Amino acid sequence: MDWHGIFSGALQQGLGPVAAVYCLAAIGLNVHFGYTGLLNFGQAGFMAVGGYALSSFVATWGLSFWLGLVVAIVLCVVLALLLGVPTLRLRADYLAIVTIAAAEILRQTIGSVTLLKYFGGQDGLQSFNDSFASLNPFTGSVGIPGVVSWRPYDFWTLLVCWGLCLVCCLMVWALMRSPWGRVLKGIREDEDAVRSLGKNVYAYKMQSLMIGGVIGGLAGIMSALQHSAINPSLFATDTTFFAYTVLLLGGAARVLGPVAGTIVFWFLISFLDLFFGAATSGTPPLIPDAIMSDTQASLMRFIFMGLALMLLMVFRPQGIFGDRRELALDAR
Amino acid sequence: MNTRRRSIPALGRSLAVLLVGIVAALLVAGGPASAAPATQAAPQACVHPPQRNDNSIHIQGCMIDQRKTPATPVSGVKIAVADDTGTVIGRGTSNSGGSFDIALPGPSINNLGKTFTVRIDRASLPKGAALRNPKQVALKVTPKIDSDIFVAFPIGKAGIGDTSVAVQALQLAVTGLVFGLILAMGSLGLSMIFGTTGLTNFAHGELITFGALVAYGVDSLPGDIKIAGLNVTLAVAMIVAVIASGIFGWVNDRALWQPLRKRHTGLIAMMVVSIGLSVFLRNVYQYLVGASNHQYSQFASPEPYHWGPVLITPKDIFVVLFCVVVLVLVVVALQRTRIGKATRAVADNTALSSATGINVDRVISVVWIVGTALAGLSGVLLGMTEGFDYQVGFKLLLLVFSAVVLGGLGTAWGAIVGALVIGIFVDVSTLVIPPELKFVGALVVLIIVLLIRPQGILGRSERVG
Numbered sequence: 109m110d111w112h113g114i115f116s117g118a119l120q121q122g123l124g125p126v127a128a129v130y131c132l133a134a135i136g137l138n139v140h141f142g143y144t145g146l147l148n149f150g151q152a153g154f155m156a157v158g159g160y161a162l163s164s165f166v167a168t169w170g171l172s173f174w175l176g177l178v179v180a181i182v183l184c185v186v187l188a189l190l191l192g193v194p195t196l197r198l199r200a201d202y203l204a205i206v207t208i209a210a211a212e213i214l215r216q217t218i219g220s221v222t223l224l225k226y227f228g229g230q231d232g233l234q235s236f237n238d239s240f241a242s243l244n245p246f247t248g249s250v251g252i253p254g255v256v257s258w259r260p261y262d263f264w265t266l267l268v269c270w271g272l273c274l275v276c277c278l279m280v281w282a283l284m285r286s287p288w289g290r291v292l293k294g295i296r297e298d299e300d301a302v303r304s305l306g307k308n309v310y311a312y313k314m315q316s317l318m319i320g321g322v323i324g325g326l327a328g329i330m331s332a333l334q335h336s337a338i339n340p341s342l343f344a345t346d347t348t349f350f351a352y353t354v355l356l357l358g359g360a361a362r363v364l365g366p367v368a369g370t371i372v373f374w375f376l377i378s379f380l381d382l383f384f385g386a387a388t389s390g391t392p393p394l395i396p397d398a399i400m401s402d403t404q405a406s407l408m409r410f411i412f413m414g415l416a417l418m419l420l421m422v423f424r425p426q427g428i429f430g431d432r433r434e435l436a437l438d439a440r
Numbered sequence: 441m442n443t444r445r446r447s448i449p450a451l452g453r454s455l456a457v458l459l460v461g462i463v464a465a466l467l468v469a470g471g472p473a474s475a476a477p478a479t480q481a482a483p484q485a486c487v488h489p490p491q492r493n494d495n496s497i498h499i500q501g502c503m504i505d506q507r508k509t510p511a512t513p514v515s516g517v518k519i520a521v522a523d524d525t526g527t528v529i530g531r532g533t534s535n536s537g538g539s540f541d542i543a544l545p546g547p548s549i550n551n552l553g554k555t556f557t558v559r560i561d562r563a564s565l566p567k568g569a570a571l572r573n574p575k576q577v578a579l580k581v582t583p584k585i586d587s588d589i590f591v592a593f594p595i596g597k598a599g600i601g602d603t604s605v606a607v608q609a610l611q612l613a614v615t616g617l618v619f620g621l622i623l624a625m626g627s628l629g630l631s632m633i634f635g636t637t638g639l640t641n642f643a644h645g646e647l648i649t650f651g652a653l654v655a656y657g658v659d660s661l662p663g664d665i666k667i668a669g670l671n672v673t674l675a676v677a678m679i680v681a682v683i684a685s686g687i688f689g690w691v692n693d694r695a696l697w698q699p700l701r702k703r704h705t706g707l708i709a710m711m712v713v714s715i716g717l718s719v720f721l722r723n724v725y726q727y728l729v730g731a732s733n734h735q736y737s738q739f740a741s742p743e744p745y746h747w748g749p750v751l752i753t754p755k756d757i758f759v760v761l762f763c764v765v766v767l768v769l770v771v772v773a774l775q776r777t778r779i780g781k782a783t784r785a786v787a788d789n790t791a792l793s794s795a796t797g798i799n800v801d802r803v804i805s806v807v808w809i810v811g812t813a814l815a816g817l818s819g820v821l822l823g824m825t826e827g828f829d830y831q832v833g834f835k836l837l838l839l840v841f842s843a844v845v846l847g848g849l850g851t852a853w854g855a856i857v858g859a860l861v862i863g864i865f866v867d868v869s870t871l872v873i874p875p876e877l878k879f880v881g882a883l884v885v886l887i888i889v890l891l892i893r894p895q896g897i898l899g900r901s902e903r904v905g
Contacts, residue, residue, distance in 0.1 A: 194891040201640040209883040407723045414720025421713045
């Protein structure tokens with residue numbers, strides 16, 4: 109078995125553009141869930157709005173890419189408002205159900221044949237990223253020779269995406285040590301206590317939902333750019349669950365939690381994927397075909413992910429870096 | 441602190457037991473499926489044309505007259521295919537084998553994702569005959585992959601094609617009622633578990649799929665089970681599935697949720713655990729049965745009855761009667777029996793009912809067993825009416841949530857009423873919205889209900905939504 113190839117591949121994924129996209133989504137969730145205690149299960153909805161706003165702006169209506177970027181962010185704020193007005197007064201479990209339902213409404217509507225001419229149905233949209241790709245300064249593969257390398261476009265998206273993660277992390281760090289951030293944490297711990305201090309809890313929650321939602325929208329935009337294509341399956345419910353796993357692994361309510369969580373999670377998941385992929389290919393394969401075929405091997409990563417999320421939540425809800433005392437995780 | 445530390449290995453052990461149990465149960469269920477796939481000879485006389493290997497998509501179909509047994513092919517039926525602008529791009533006539541073949545002009549890449557309407561010339565059907573499915577008179581098809589599209593057009597007695605809006609609505613309401621009753625079983629289970637333990641179980645969809653899969657495992661065992669010459673394979677499969685689901689529910693509670701409750705894990709943490717369980721189980725299911733759609737061996741739909749203008753198949757009648765009996769039994773048991781009263785007491789106030797001597801753990805175990813058995817049953821019935829795949833329950837999960845929230849979280853009648861409303865709404869709404877968006881309608885209803893009446897239709901108003 110090609111251990112070097114597997115490690116190199118896992119490292120490539122762990123630091124790669126897909127991981128960076130999930131990192132952005134998880135930073136958004138960190139603002140919602142980690143700092144404010146909002147159980148937003150509809151992050152995939154924000155991602156879908158961001159990604160589709162940009163790609164349909166360019167591919168369907170033929171307008172400017174950069175204007176599309178602005179519109180995408182504005183639409184994410186609008187979605188946060190639309191979602192927040194009815195739901196932010198609800199209890200945590202209701203909020204979870206409503207946000208997950210909203211994300212699913214968006215995904216199914218966008219993917220419908222009725223709106224095929226705007227959003228391309230299940231096949232989605234392509235060729236909207238020329239403006240972004242033309243800025244790519246890299247030619248030839250980039251990386252550390254012999255250890256890991258990326259194709260030029262992948263490296264370019266990876267760089268931009270991790271750059272955005274860095275900016276977002278800095279922003280979260282600055283916000284959360286400000287008085288505004290302390291109110292958010294207060295809301296997470298005890299909403300009524302904050303209300304009795306005369307703070308408008310509803311407004312703070314709404315602002316948190318907007319900021320996290322915009323970061324989620326950026327994740328959707330980067331996801332579309334990174335794939336050079338967009339389709340509804342990128343924004344399935346499982347996308348949100350992945351982002352939650354990443355966040356909880358790194359540690360919620362920690363600025364760098366999502367970053368650490370993403371790298372570790374994506375490294376391990378890709379490692380498993382490549383390992384089982386290698387173990388089921390070749391003649392004869394290491395694992396007999398009767399036990400695991402190569403299609404089944406591609407499922408192993410999700411099986412382990414589900415298992416990891418369960419075990420993590422049971423045995424170490426604070427993740428790698430989190431503080432158990434800070435995060436009571438039962439902010440009802 | 442000490443007790444917590446000691447309980448961690450215990451929890452680890454019970455988690456391991458749960459996982460081994462799940463895998464073992466699924467191996468039993470899924471093993472035979474791969475060993476002996478259920479192959480059933482197609483009852484039609486139609487012959488599936490061989491796959492061509494060129495760069496074009498053909499729309500193929502077959503006219504079969506199901507008024508006679510065995511069904512006979514119908515020749516001379518005229519078919520026209522129109523593109524999305526309404527221009528007719530191809531015509532055909534069914535041959536002596538009942539089949540027709542119309543090529544879509546242009547290479548297949550140009551036709552992918554476009555919608556074509558296949559129109560049947562009703563005047564060319566035999567006298568007194570009409571399509572069994574009135575929607576097929578103008579059937580919309582959308583090629584998704586580069587392969588031919590084959591549609592069977594069953595023909596039955598005339599008078600079915602009557603398409604006034606009222607009749608359509610009535611027909612859809614009947615379909616919706618069947619779906620709603622199946623949904624009610626799943627929703628009742630979720631609602632009971634939520635009521636007694638406060639757990640919002642995102643893995644409930646997988647409990648529904650579990651029933652469908654176990655029944656499939658039994659159904660695809662070689663040979664038929666016969667009692668007095670009657671083939672009862674599916675009935676036996678259903679009973680086995682319900683029992684296995686009950687056991688699965690008990691294992692779920694004992695190995696995972698009870699230890700978590702003992703550790704005073706927060707409800708949000710438990711919700712996240714249930715998400716992990718959902719992802720885990722769903723992928724284990726796919727590992728075992730693959731991603732394709734499955735049907736039970738006794739799936740063939742017999743000639744429907746006419747009740748006035750409405751068509752209803754014997755299978756639908758069976759599902760409706762069966763569901764009503766089961767649901768009434770469960771609700772009456774909740775109202776009248778000792779354990780039912782204890783369940784409602786625990787749902788109302790756990791601490792108080794514990795203080796009055798009710799064994800809360802036992803009540804919760806029973807609730808898990810009954811709730812999961814109901815979920816498994818709904819999975820089997822769903823598989824009987826529509827077929828199933830590894831994520832049939834997951835696709836239903838949000839509808840189950842909608843039903844439970846609509847009726848009022850934690851109330852038994854509420855879950856049933858909510859499910860019926862959602863089920864009928866989903867199907868009747870296809871009169872005005874495209875069928876592909878019918879679930880979206882239900883989810884919009886969910887959000888609107890939470891906006892204006894968070895406690896649901898039958899919920900108590902003191903609940904803060």
